[in-house]
Amino acid sequence: MAVETTSTARPSFDLKSAQLPVVAVALRDTDVRVLVADLAQRLADDPDFFDNDPVLIDLAHVREAGQEIDFAVLVEALRQHRTLPVAVRGGNAAQMAAARAVGLTAAPEAAPVRHAAPEIHEIVREVEVVREVPAPLAxxxxxxxxxxxxxxxxxxxxxxxxxxxxxxxxxxxxxxxxxxxxxxxxxxxxxxxxxxxxxxxxxxxxxxxxxxxxxxxxxxxxxxxxxxxxxxxxxxxxxxxxxxxx
Known part of the structure; x- marks a missing residue:
């Protein structure tokens, strides 16, 4: 005799949003050789500074540069210093395409960098907005x-x-x-x-x-x-x- 049963098994996974701290590496030069040398020099005294931290590569400062960025070399250099390059943002179309080609994910654009306004009252309004944004903390x-x-x-x-x-x-x-x-x-x-x-x-x-x-x-x-x-x-x-x- 067939017996009907109602399954009460739990699902094998849940989908939840996650917010994790990410180290942002903001490039100011498209010559990856310079970056590799600077990384080696800065971390020479502390090779364990990073601990497999996820990294976002920010291209906002070099998006107008005409030189190509060797993302394959850049990603490998970051990995050698115990980081995990996962995403890129702020670049032009060619830069973003080259970054995606080596496995990086396109991240949302950062908020634009504000430059000092010529009139003082503009600065005052900006400060007031910043003070109102943070939500009350627990x-x-x-x-x-x-x-x-x-x-x-x-x-x-x-x-x-x-x-x-x-x-x-x-x-x-x-x-x-x-x-x-x-x-x-x-x-x-x-x-x-x-x-x-x-x-x-x-x-x-x-x-x-x-x-x-x-x-x-x-x-x-x-x-x-x-x-x-x-x-x-x-x-x-x-x-x-x-x-x-x-």
Missing amino acids: DALIVDKPLRSGQRVYARGTDLVVLAMVSYGAEVIADGNIHVYAPLRGRAIAGARGHTGARIFSTCMEPQLLSIAGIYRTIETDLPADVAAKPAKVRLDGEKIIIEPV
Whole structure:
């Protein structure tokens, strides 16, 4: 006798949107040989700086260049430094076609870079808009244990508060502000979704890398005496990272 049954098996997968931090490499020269040499020089003292981080190649600054870009060499050079080139944006039609030919995906265009307007009132209106964009953040994520090399913490949609040391090679990421009440020696990425008003604070500023809203600064030389290993704050001024004593 046949028996009818109603299947209650769960589906084998779910489809969800995902927002992951991506390192943007903005080209300012079409000569890939120059980029390869600069990468090797910058990462010579820290070959483990990247840890298979996904990379987006931004061509906005070179889209008007007449020279071709050797994307095959560029992608291979980035992979050798433990990154995963996955996408490209901002290029002209020929550049984007050449990038897709080596397996890169076309990403949405970045917001246009705003240049200073000739009249002061234009600048004032722009600042007011920027202040209104960020949505209210949820309660802060609090971490009370030391973060060792290779560990990563991401505070999605909120601030991150760390009550113990962030070791060299560790990474702290937040959509809002980052507060480290201990030595900050690893990588700190605030405003991960583009919040330009985000800040980074530490009672002992010794970072490996600082980033706010996608603007990065690697610490290749000693910090000034008034902030090195001392209480300090980090903010964004246009496209420049500013480190100040607290």
